[in-house]
Amino acid sequence: MNQSIEERIQEVLFLQKSSLLRLKNSSANERIEKLQKLQNYMLSHQQELFDALYQDFRKPTSEVILAELLGVKREIDHMIKHIRSWMKPQKVTTPLLLLGTQGHIQYEPKGLCLIIAPWNYPFNLAINPLVHAIAAGNAIMLKPSELSEHTSSYIKKMITALYDPSDVFCVEGDAQVSTFLLAQKFDHIFFTGSPAIGKIVMAAAAKHLTSVTLELGGKSPAIIGPSVDMDSSVQKIAWGKYLNNGQTCIAPDYVFVHEKVHFQFLAGLENAINSFYNADSKGIENSGDYARIVNRRHFDRVVRLLDDAKEKGAKVIFGGELNPETNYISPTVLSQCTFDMAIMQEEIFGPILPVFTYRSEEEVIDYLSREEKPLALYVFSEDKVFTDFILKNTSSGSSVVNDCLIQFGHSSLPFGGVNNSGIGKSGGKFGFEEFSHFKAVLVQKTNFLRYFYPPYTLRTKWLIEQVLKWF
Numbered sequence: 151m152n153q154s155i156e157e158r159i160q161e162v163l164f165l166q167k168s169s170l171l172r173l174k175n176s177s178a179n180e181r182i183e184k185l186q187k188l189q190n191y192m193l194s195h196q197q198e199l200f201d202a203l204y205q206d207f208r209k210p211t212s213e214v215i216l217a218e219l220l221g222v223k224r225e226i227d228h229m230i231k232h233i234r235s236w237m238k239p240q241k242v243t244t245p246l247l248l249l250g251t252q253g254h255i256q257y258e259p260k261g262l263c264l265i266i267a268p269w270n271y272p273f274n275l276a277i278n279p280l281v282h283a284i285a286a287g288n289a290i291m292l293k294p295s296e297l298s299e300h301t302s303s304y305i306k307k308m309i310t311a312l313y314d315p316s317d318v319f320c321v322e323g324d325a326q327v328s329t330f331l332l333a334q335k336f337d338h339i340f341f342t343g344s345p346a347i348g349k350i351v352m353a354a355a356a357k358h359l360t361s362v363t364l365e366l367g368g369k370s371p372a373i374i375g376p377s378v379d380m381d382s383s384v385q386k387i388a389w390g391k392y393l394n395n396g397q398t399c400i401a402p403d404y405v406f407v408h409e410k411v412h413f414q415f416l417a418g419l420e421n422a423i424n425s426f427y428n429a430d431s432k433g434i435e436n437s438g439d440y441a442r443i444v445n446r447r448h449f450d451r452v453v454r455l456l457d458d459a460k461e462k463g464a465k466v467i468f469g470g471e472l473n474p475e476t477n478y479i480s481p482t483v484l485s486q487c488t489f490d491m492a493i494m495q496e497e498i499f500g501p502i503l504p505v506f507t508y509r510s511e512e513e514v515i516d517y518l519s520r521e522e523k524p525l526a527l528y529v530f531s532e533d534k535v536f537t538d539f540i541l542k543n544t545s546s547g548s549s550v551v552n553d554c555l556i557q558f559g560h561s562s563l564p565f566g567g568v569n570n571s572g573i574g575k576s577g578g579k580f581g582f583e584e585f586s587h588f589k590a591v592l593v594q595k596t597n598f599l600r601y602f603y604p605p606y607t608l609r610t611k612w613l614i615e616q617v618l619k620w621f
């Protein structure tokens with residue numbers, strides 16, 4: 151008899167629940183062995199991953215190495231290096247009033263964890279949280295995105311080869327499968343995806359009071375100051391925007407450029423795009439280094455944003471070429487956009503860059519203060535007063551001065567959003583902690599507090615009053 155996917159999920163959840171105590175008490179060595187197996191597999195099956203990502207959206211191999219494999223490899227190395235010390239009880243100092251006690255924090259696994267991943271970096275964004283969850287000692291149900299189906303099958307094959315389902319299980323499927331998973335009771339849900347689906351995830355988690363990490367998206371601005379190293383800035387913005395065909399959660403979504411350097415910026419950006427994707431003058435569409443939009447639905451969505459902007463008066467400064475048969479949208483730069491255009495009302499998640507000019511930084515702050523807090527904010531300037539002003543007057547998941555995207559690769563910095571762009575953090579120790587419960591353990595070694603017990607005689611009352619005075 152064929153088992154339905156729902157029945158299989160429930161069967162695996164039953165197995166995973168019964169292995170929680172074993173996993174909780176697993177040693178650092180056992181967890182390291184699991185991580186090492188994962189690393190060995192992915193490094194020895196690289197070609198399969200390159201092929202899968204090429205089939206999904208023509209992701210160039212160099213981008214797979216840089217943005218998918220390298221990040222996961224470094225994260226595994228980081229976990230392996232630190233896991234022993236993180237698993238140890240973390241001693242805390244004792245407050246005077248509780249003298250005679252000894253306290254420590256014990257990180258314990260959250261337990262049964264669900265990881266739901268998106269399609270844009272389908273390997274990295276599924277496996278990085280998995281690495282953190284394994285390091286913290288959890289049982290894990292992982293659901294990759296159905297939109298990157300070849301990478302999803304690669305992940306399924308890898309997890310099946312490496313782990314017992316009672317420890318880690320990969321379930322492939324769409325929103326319907328996700329909805330079924332979300333109706334089950336987990337101890338933690340780690341979701342990466344859009345703010346709209348993030349709200350659905352959080353509402354489902356609330357039914358079981360399950361904790362959540364929501365790694366979401368939004369519109370991340372880049373601000374170019376009047377005093378800037380333009381040659382390097384345009385290259386960094388072109389790289390950050392058009393890598394993965396603009397389908398990067400922390401890509402600069404749009405740019406504010408000071409009016410003094412506006413034309414210099416546009417000319418420099420055009421040069422940078424050509425030098426990246428048209429160095430041999432065979433046309434950007436023929437470049438092997440330029441990915442595609444993931445599917446026709448997303449292609450139509452991005453084209454709708456472009457058409458709406460053009461209809462309402464935006465000017466195409468560069469690009470704008472389309473090929474629906476291959477989901478190709480060339481790197482595009484727009485000027486004369488207005489904030490009421492659809493392109494400024496939703497995350498673009500494609501290779502179109504609206505450019506706005508400004509005269510004073512207050513104008514920029516004024517606009518950003520009215521918008522949702524972005525996942526990332528980039529400032530390009532050689533003037534520290536300018537960058538400090540922007541950083542002090544804005545809020546974002548992360549901020550980078552004079553570069554784009556690189557914050558994702560820093561294992562000592564937390565990665566995540568704020569409000570609409572996310573809840574919770576990942577990366578390095580923050581990832582380990584996200585999948586851990588910080589249990590407070592306090593050991594009493596005296597009987598001193600008995601002097602404060604009832605009945606509250608005059609002497610007891612006097613003592614309690616002294617506590618308020620002196621402690």
Ligand code: NAD
Pocket residue numbers: 266267268269270271275293294295296323324325328329332342343344345347348350351364365366367368398399400497499525566567572
């Ligand atoms: P998405 O929200 O459409 O889908 C993400 C996951 O949710 C997929 O696995 C999908 O199957 C599942 N899902 C879809 N509909 C669902 C529903 N109704 N109920 C439950 N689950 C459902 O996001 P996406 O299109 O895969 O990814 C793009 C978005 O993700 C962008 O907004 C981007 O900014 C964001 N993102 C954020 C990060 C980050 O680290 N903060 C990283 C990558 C992408």
